Amino acid sequence: MRIGRDGLLAAIVLLMVIAIGFVTPSFDTAPNLVDLFNDTAILIMMALAQMTVILTKCIDLSVAANVALTGVLIALLNVAFPGLPVPVLMVVAAGIGLLLGAFNGAMVWLVGIPSIVVTLGTLSIYRGLSFLASGGTSINGGKMSPAFIAVPRAIILGLPVMSWFAIAAVAIFLVFLRFTRTGRAFFAAGGNPTAAVYTGIDVGRSQFIAFCISGAVAGFCGYLWVSRYTIAYVDIAGGFELQVIAACVIGGVSISGGIGTVAGAVLGALFLGVVKNALPVIHISPFWQLAISGIAILGAVIINAGRERRVGRLILKEAAA
Amino acid sequence: MTADIQAPVARTIPDRIETPFRRWKRWEVLLAGVAVAIFIFNAFASPHFLNASNLSDATYNFTEQGIIAFAMALLIIAGDIDLSVASIVAVSSTGMGAAATAGGGPAVLVVVGLVVGLACGAVNGFIVTRFRVPSIVVTIGTMSLFRGISYVVLGDQVYRHYPPGFDWFGQGYVWWVFTFEFLLFLLLAMAFAVLLHRTVFGRRIYVIGNNPVAAQFSGVRVDRIRFILFLLTGLMSGVAAILLTSRIASTRPTIATGYELQAVTIVVLGGVNILGGSGTILGVFIAAFVIGLVTFGFGLFNVPGVVQSIFTGALLIGVIALPIVWGRVAARLRAR
Numbered sequence: 287m288r289i290g291r292d293g294l295l296a297a298i299v300l301l302m303v304i305a306i307g308f309v310t311p312s313f314d315t316a317p318n319l320v321d322l323f324n325d326t327a328i329l330i331m332m333a334l335a336q337m338t339v340i341l342t343k344c345i346d347l348s349v350a351a352n353v354a355l356t357g358v359l360i361a362l363l364n365v366a367f368p369g370l371p372v373p374v375l376m377v378v379a380a381g382i383g384l385l386l387g388a389f390n391g392a393m394v395w396l397v398g399i400p401s402i403v404v405t406l407g408t409l410s411i412y413r414g415l416s417f418l419a420s421g422g423t424s425i426n427g428g429k430m431s432p433a434f435i436a437v438p439r440a441i442i443l444g445l446p447v448m449s450w451f452a453i454a455a456v457a458i459f460l461v462f463l464r465f466t467r468t469g470r471a472f473f474a475a476g477g478n479p480t481a482a483v484y485t486g487i488d489v490g491r492s493q494f495i496a497f498c499i500s501g502a503v504a505g506f507c508g509y510l511w512v513s514r515y516t517i518a519y520v521d522i523a524g525g526f527e528l529q530v531i532a533a534c535v536i537g538g539v540s541i542s543g544g545i546g547t548v549a550g551a552v553l554g555a556l557f558l559g560v561v562k563n564a565l566p567v568i569h570i571s572p573f574w575q576l577a578i579s580g581i582a583i584l585g586a587v588i589i590n591a592g593r594e595r596r597v598g599r600l601i602l603k604e605a606a607a
Numbered sequence: 608m609t610a611d612i613q614a615p616v617a618r619t620i621p622d623r624i625e626t627p628f629r630r631w632k633r634w635e636v637l638l639a640g641v642a643v644a645i646f647i648f649n650a651f652a653s654p655h656f657l658n659a660s661n662l663s664d665a666t667y668n669f670t671e672q673g674i675i676a677f678a679m680a681l682l683i684i685a686g687d688i689d690l691s692v693a694s695i696v697a698v699s700s701t702g703m704g705a706a707a708t709a710g711g712g713p714a715v716l717v718v719v720g721l722v723v724g725l726a727c728g729a730v731n732g733f734i735v736t737r738f739r740v741p742s743i744v745v746t747i748g749t750m751s752l753f754r755g756i757s758y759v760v761l762g763d764q765v766y767r768h769y770p771p772g773f774d775w776f777g778q779g780y781v782w783w784v785f786t787f788e789f790l791l792f793l794l795l796a797m798a799f800a801v802l803l804h805r806t807v808f809g810r811r812i813y814v815i816g817n818n819p820v821a822a823q824f825s826g827v828r829v830d831r832i833r834f835i836l837f838l839l840t841g842l843m844s845g846v847a848a849i850l851l852t853s854r855i856a857s858t859r860p861t862i863a864t865g866y867e868l869q870a871v872t873i874v875v876l877g878g879v880n881i882l883g884g885s886g887t888i889l890g891v892f893i894a895a896f897v898i899g900l901v902t903f904g905f906g907l908f909n910v911p912g913v914v915q916s917i918f919t920g921a922l923l924i925g926v927i928a929l930p931i932v933w934g935r936v937a938a939r940l941r942a943r
Contacts, residue, residue, distance in 0.1 A: 345743075393928065397928045397931055397932060398931060399924065399927050399928060399931070400881045400882060402688075402743075402881060403875055403924070403927060406868060406871060406872065406920075407872075407920040407921065407923040407924035408920060408924070409868070410868070410916035410920030411916070411920035411921060411924075413916060414914050414915070414917030415917060417911065417913040418914060418917075520913060528747060528750065528751065531747060532747065532751065535747065541741050541744045542741060571762060573860075574759055575758075576751050576752075577751070577752055577755025577759055579751050579755070580750070580751030580752025580753070581752060583744070583752075584734065584745065584748040584749065584752065587734075587738070587740050587744050587745060587748060588734065590740075591738040591739060
């Protein structure tokens with residue numbers, strides 16, 4: 287069943303790309319498709335990270351604010367110390383993000399506050415801190431070091447480094463979620479927390495790790511975001527958390543936890559990426575983008591509805607019939 | 608051997624879960640204390656605070672979100688959530704703008720605002736109850752869809768021509784410094800308090816939030832009540848849209864951005880359990896004041912809104928975390 291769902295979404299995305307190519311042949315050229323993938327790279331990485339959180343029955347609404355705060359801090363660091371090599375900056379960015387994610391995770395694990403409340407709070411806090419850090423001004427590309435801007439754009443084997451990061455993330459998450467004990471525990475912790483505890487899995491710890499992953503990836507993407515758009519200010523990635531969650535939902539990740547595939551999350555992100563990039567090409571106002579992604583979310587939710595029914599409800603339906 | 612039958616124990620479902628602060632009376636008392644403390648602090652910190660018309664203006668900081676929060680509280684107590692409320696405000700305001708452009712008078716605009724709100728609530732309620740999907744996902748979807756409709760209709764345009772008389776809803780005074788908006792907020796607070804705490808319908812909301820399966824077996828029409836709650840939330844978003852549109856006299860697709868987070872923050876700060884089953888309207892009412900006073904106080908010191916959000920976020924987490932942490936510390940001390 288699961289392969290069927292991912293296959294269906296893959297077919298839809300592919301059909302869209304082909305159909306748009308018929309209307310506008312320039313859309314289906316290799317350079318354009320590379321651009322499209324590169325444009326979706328950040329969304330793919332963050333959707334994968336969000337999926338691990340959602341697998342454990344949690345949700346992380348603070349990822350976009352994390353991108354903004356880490357992006358501003360890393361840009362400031364670059365301006366203050368232009369000599370620091372970019373790989374160091376990447377590690378620092380992921381580290382800052384990790385700390386922000388760990389705070390969320392600790393609140394969920396150790397204090398026991400529902401994740402939606404915690405991340406709703408940190409969403410405001412991180413965004414506010416990024417305003418304080420930037421002093422309300424923007425840091426333009428002119429002040430950043432050339433390497434800071436150039437690295438994600440460097441072409442290796444025909445693809446920009448940014449795209450390779452996304453591909454690497456897909457590979458890492460595939461291996462991590464399928465072949466490691468920690469990765470498998472996410473599915474158990476979200477699918478049936480009670481059973482997971484009896485199996486010896488620390489559900490809270492799994493959730494904590496998921497939030498750390500989500501934070502680290504968001505922090506890393508904070509650097510990529512600032513470098514890609516060559517500007518850092520308080521409002522970057524505003525509302526992006528919803529696109530990330532939308533990618534997961536469209537990809538069939540169950541918000542009740544325990545269900546989700548790497549392929550699904552990636553395809554969900556690609557779906558949104560294709561819609562975003564195709565609208566101007568087929569002469570539909572980009573203002574349609576939000577409405578279309580809303581309809582896609584609802585469609586995906588309704589199609590997946592049957593699979594997520596709880597046992598209690600099923601018994602009830604039979605009893606009522 | 609005696610029969611092993613015991614008399615059934617009467618069990619009351621508390622309106623809110625026990626917290627360590629229960630012993631210090633109730634959550635609402637604590638929250639009211641916070642509100643008074645902020646009020647006194649503001650009064651000492653700024654000479655412009657204790658000024659009737661300033662205080663009256665300050666109520667605009669929370670009344671619209673507060674009105675949405677009342678309905679949202681019922682929804683959250685029943686175990687659901689609606690993240691699309693700000694988008695409902697946007698699409699409802701867009702509808703009013705279109706009606707005004709077509710020559711509608713104030714009465715027509717009010718009807719349009721309420722009907723659009725109801726319709727959006729009906730869409731949410733229908734999808735959630737018909738397809739049995741978690742409301743959080745559905746309303747993340749309709750959040751995009753509704754605001755998307757606003758973008759499709761308006762693009763980068765603005766509706767700014769509203770008929771004379773329409774400005775009264777958001778700017779008019781009923782008596783002295785009391786605005787229509789604030790009085791409506793008070794009236795709705797009372798109405799929702801009666802609905803939740805004094806009617807069978809209200810009790811059923813708690814039952815559904817505590818155990819929807821048991822509620823169904825007890826003869827509560829769970830889906831019908833959930834649907835009505837989504838309708839009610841849509842309607843209150845429509846009311847907020849009327850007030851906001853009338854107050855700022857313009858409609859852009861970005862109108863009311865972030866209202867959903869503010870409404871949820873007010874509800875949770877008010878002591879409503881985000882997992883459903885407990886909470887009171889009084890708590891939500893006081894929480895709206897706390898948020899409003901904080902915003903107003905910061906505004907007096909020219910603190911930008913985005914920095915205020917640090918405090919709001921910390922307040923949300925702190926107010927929930929402190930009693931839990933305090934409870935653990937107290938338990939450890941007692942164990943010694």
